[in-house]
Amino acid sequence: MSAVLASLFASGFFSSEAVQIALGVGVIVAIVAAPVGVLTVIRRQSFAGHAFGDIGTAGASASFLVGLTPLWGLLLANLAGGAAMEGAGVERARSRDIATGIVLGAALSLAALFLYLDMTSTSTTGQTVTILFGSIFAIPTSTLPLAGGLGGVVLLVTLIFARPLLLSSVSPEIASAKGLPVRALSLLFLLTLGLAAALAAVTIGTILSTALLIGPAASALRLTKRPLSAVLLSALIGIFAIVVGIVLAYDSYRWPPGDRTWPVSFFVVMLVFAAYLLSGVPDLVRRRRQDSWSAAGGARSGAGQRSTGDDRSTGGQRSGAGQRARGHEPHHRGGAGPLGEMEA
Amino acid sequence: MSAQRWQQAAGGPGATAAGAGSAAAAGVPGAAATGPGATAAGAGSAAAAGVPGAAATGPGATAAGAGSAAAAGVPGAAATGPGATAAGAGSAAAAGVPGAAATGPGATAAGDVILTVQGVDVWLSGRKILDRVSFELRAGQLAGLIGANGSGKTTLFRTILGLQRPSVGSVVIGASQAQRRRRHTPVGYVPQKFELDPDLPLRARDLVELGIDQPRLGVPLRHRARRALVDQALESVDALRFADARVGRLSGGEQQRVLIAHALVGRPRLLLLDEPLANLDISSGEEVVSLLAKIASEQSIAVLVSSHEINPLLPVMDRVVYLADGRAASGSTHEVVRAEVLSRLYRHHVDVLHVHGRVVVLAGPGELTDLSGHDADLPAGSVPGHDADLSAGSVPGHDADLSAGSVPGHDADLSAGSVLP
Numbered sequence: 001m002s003a004v005l006a007s008l009f010a011s012g013f014f015s016s017e018a019v020q021i022a023l024g025v026g027v028i029v030a031i032v033a034a035p036v037g038v039l040t041v042i043r044r045q046s047f048a049g050h051a052f053g054d055i056g057t058a059g060a061s062a063s064f065l066v067g068l069t070p071l072w073g074l075l076l077a078n079l080a081g082g083a084a085m086e087g088a089g090v091e092r093a094r095s096r097d098i099a100t101g102i103v104l105g106a107a108l109s110l111a112a113l114f115l116y117l118d119m120t121s122t123s124t125t126g127q128t129v130t131i132l133f134g135s136i137f138a139i140p141t142s143t144l145p146l147a148g149g150l151g152g153v154v155l156l157v158t159l160i161f162a163r164p165l166l167l168s169s170v171s172p173e174i175a176s177a178k179g180l181p182v183r184a185l186s187l188l189f190l191l192t193l194g195l196a197a198a199l200a201a202v203t204i205g206t207i208l209s210t211a212l213l214i215g216p217a218a219s220a221l222r223l224t225k226r227p228l229s230a231v232l233l234s235a236l237i238g239i240f241a242i243v244v245g246i247v248l249a250y251d252s253y254r255w256p257p258g259d260r261t262w263p264v265s266f267f268v269v270m271l272v273f274a275a276y277l278l279s280g281v282p283d284l285v286r287r288r289r290q291d292s293w294s295a296a297g298g299a300r301s302g303a304g305q306r307s308t309g310d311d312r313s314t315g316g317q318r319s320g321a322g323q324r325a326r327g328h329e330p331h332h333r334g335g336a337g338p339l340g341e342m343e344a
Numbered sequence: 345m346s347a348q349r350w351q352q353a354a355g356g357p358g359a360t361a362a363g364a365g366s367a368a369a370a371g372v373p374g375a376a377a378t379g380p381g382a383t384a385a386g387a388g389s390a391a392a393a394g395v396p397g398a399a400a401t402g403p404g405a406t407a408a409g410a411g412s413a414a415a416a417g418v419p420g421a422a423a424t425g426p427g428a429t430a431a432g433a434g435s436a437a438a439a440g441v442p443g444a445a446a447t448g449p450g451a452t453a454a455g456d457v458i459l460t461v462q463g464v465d466v467w468l469s470g471r472k473i474l475d476r477v478s479f480e481l482r483a484g485q486l487a488g489l490i491g492a493n494g495s496g497k498t499t500l501f502r503t504i505l506g507l508q509r510p511s512v513g514s515v516v517i518g519a520s521q522a523q524r525r526r527r528h529t530p531v532g533y534v535p536q537k538f539e540l541d542p543d544l545p546l547r548a549r550d551l552v553e554l555g556i557d558q559p560r561l562g563v564p565l566r567h568r569a570r571r572a573l574v575d576q577a578l579e580s581v582d583a584l585r586f587a588d589a590r591v592g593r594l595s596g597g598e599q600q601r602v603l604i605a606h607a608l609v610g611r612p613r614l615l616l617l618d619e620p621l622a623n624l625d626i627s628s629g630e631e632v633v634s635l636l637a638k639i640a641s642e643q644s645i646a647v648l649v650s651s652h653e654i655n656p657l658l659p660v661m662d663r664v665v666y667l668a669d670g671r672a673a674s675g676s677t678h679e680v681v682r683a684e685v686l687s688r689l690y691r692h693h694v695d696v697l698h699v700h701g702r703v704v705v706l707a708g709p710g711e712l713t714d715l716s717g718h719d720a721d722l723p724a725g726s727v728p729g730h731d732a733d734l735s736a737g738s739v740p741g742h743d744a745d746l747s748a749g750s751v752p753g754h755d756a757d758l759s760a761g762s763v764l765p
């Protein structure tokens with residue numbers, strides 16, 4: 001037992017302060033990312049989430065220049081970026097994406113300049129790598145309470161505005177008919193997303209921060225049809241990826257080339273990716289079973305069927321319903337879809 | 345634009361007139377046509393048909409033949425022609441006729457005034473979309489908002505909801521302006537277009553739950569009371585059986601019901617539904633319509649339902665607001681759905697036929713000279729595309745069948761649905 005533990009957790013894992021801070025910040029980020037990520041996926045704003053990565057790059061690289069903790073730079077840049085995206089006009093998803101893209105471009109050009117200046121002032125690329133890919137074991141102690149406070153704010157906001165945010169995400173039209181300030185809610189959410197992205201960037205870097213925001217949420221949404229369970233599941237997946245990622249990264253110190261840990265972001269994001277792939281399996285299995293059933297003449301016993309909406313129709317209608325569901329797949333199902341379609 | 349459409353839709357004009365004539369001749373005892381706008385010829389033919397007690401008054405004869413459709417052939421109906429166009433729309437409601445309240449399907453006791461739309465003008469991108477629209481809606485009433493594509497139905501809804509500011513006029517929801525300011529009259533709304541993502545992590549009941557009016561913000565807590573409210577709302581639209589399905593994966597009609605439940609669970613006094621029938625097959629449409637009528641009367645809610653087609657709503661409508669190019673005529677069905685009223689609204693001669701309790705509104709034969717050229721272009725009986733369907737419903741043979749009374753109800757539906765909204 002202890003041998004297993006020892007091989008799992010390299011010596012010094014539990015006593016290392018860097019590991020403790022990494023775990024603390026990582027878990028905070030995973031929890032915060034859950035409700036924000038679920039709303040982001042529902043609102044189809046993954047692109048905005050990605051933009052915050054690039055905006056954050058500009059902020060973090062600027063903060064290095066003036067000697068601030070990167071988190072501050074990330075925060076300020078993301079808040080300003082969020083306001084700019086929203087201010088650029090976001091009545092429609094299309095123009096919203098354009099606004100996002102334009103702000104993203106401006107931020108990246110700033111990042112190019114600041115990263116260049118960072119590099120020339122320190123004569124190394126260390127900071128660039130830290131900003132882009134994170135270095136969770138080098139998070140300053142002072143960041144932990146800051147991350148905790150910010151995480152608390154984000155959680156509180158999403159908790160307080162959960163219903164209006166959810167409704168305005170599902171149907172802005174119905175929400176505004178109810179008198180909800182859809183525009184203000186949208187800005188509020190964007191700022192929240194900016195904060196969460198900043199926190200994620202601290203742990204795994206700006207480039208991959210979206211993966212931690214979107215991945216667990218997208219996986220959870222494939223597994224459950226309830227909003228609250230989606231958030232909880234997403235948090236669990238995120239915590240799992242972060243913690244296991246940190247453990248593996250710490251272990252990787254002993255792996256080739258040696259004397260260095262592999263980037264944590266690699267492990268975390270690969271785990272998130274794996275979770276996403278796995279989350280498609282139940283649906284794939286269900287659909288495969290349905291296909292073989294309708295191939296067998298649409299006979300239906302009802303046993304072993306989950307009573308989802310798709311399963312209500314009977315007999316001859318079944319295959320039609322199945323086809324309709326498959327029609328949606330390429331848009332919403334990522335990798336799982338094509339398999340089902342080839343079978344059909 | 346739309347005038348051209350009607351023109352084409354009219355199909356074989358001669359035959360229409362013939363059919364119209366016989367429909368009018370089938371006029372019903374007690375039918376009365378009065379008012380300044382009444383087409384003398386139409387009413388005249390009804391009278392000429394020797395219907396006992398039919399009365400026709402009013403100046404201004406229009407073309408014969410076509411006009412003969414004017415007789416409101418609904419049993420026991422008293423039809424008034426207040427000459428309501430946009431300006432007169434408000435007065436149409438007021439112009440009560442003795443006995444009108446007691447007849448027709450829409451005669452329910454009316455409650456408080458819930459919605460007052462008064463002289464509303466709406467401009468969008470420099471175009472006048474709504475033009476002096478006025479009407480009133482009371483608790484327990486179901487009103488149809490009837491108009492063709494682009495006539496301004498959705499715009500009117502948005503104006504009522506306060507999402508669109510009128511440049512002139514006012515919308516008052518609830519008894520008084522004061523009440524409205526305090527936002528005390530909840531309004532339920534089911535939009536025309538809604539896209540629910542198939543992967544939304546929401547069951548039908550979760551979406552309905554979001555409709556519960558709650559003063560405090562916060563996460564949805566699963567109280568027993570909430571659940572009961574949600575179940576009740578879902579049951580009232582017969583949606584309990586798919587309450588636990590992902591809402592984005594329900595069919596369009598099922599989603600519609602869920603959205604109606606979502607609107608109802610907020611206990612609205614006014615319920616607005618934008619084209620709820622567009623997504624539904626005929627029988628589901630009938631179900632939803634009777635459901636709405638039930639909701640209106642049982643829960644004493646004012647319901648406004650838009651549709652481009654009047655017939656599905658005909659059996660349950662208390663009031664009708666007819667829109668054409670942003671102008672409105674409103675009143676009871678019998679007051680509004682008449683040749684002279686609609687002709688003024690459309691600014692074009694139209695005929696209103698009543699066939700087996702259904703209404704056919706036809707564009708009259710070439711009253712507007714600038715459009716008659718279009719008719720000439722079209723070879724008889726070979727109107728292209730969609731219009732071919734339309735004219736098919738109103739070709740001579742069919743009409744003859746109808747007047748002979750030998751066509752089953754559904755055929756009448758088809759021809760009825762297709763001509764003018």
Ligand SMILES: Nc1ncnc2c1ncn2[C@@H]1O[C@H](COP(=O)(O)OP(=O)(O)OP(=O)(O)O)[C@@H](O)[C@H]1O
Nearest residue numbers: 468469473491492493494495496497498499500652
């Ligand atoms: N935002 C806008 N800017 C400019 N014109 C608009 C706008 N919204 C609607 N319109 C125009 O107003 C007119 C009425 O539109 P509206 O959507 O109210 O029609 P509708 O009666 O609901 O039609 P449909 O039956 O097709 O739903 C249309 O001609 C439309 O082009």
Ligand SMILES: [Mg+2]
Nearest residue numbers: 497498536618
């Ligand atoms: Mg519309």
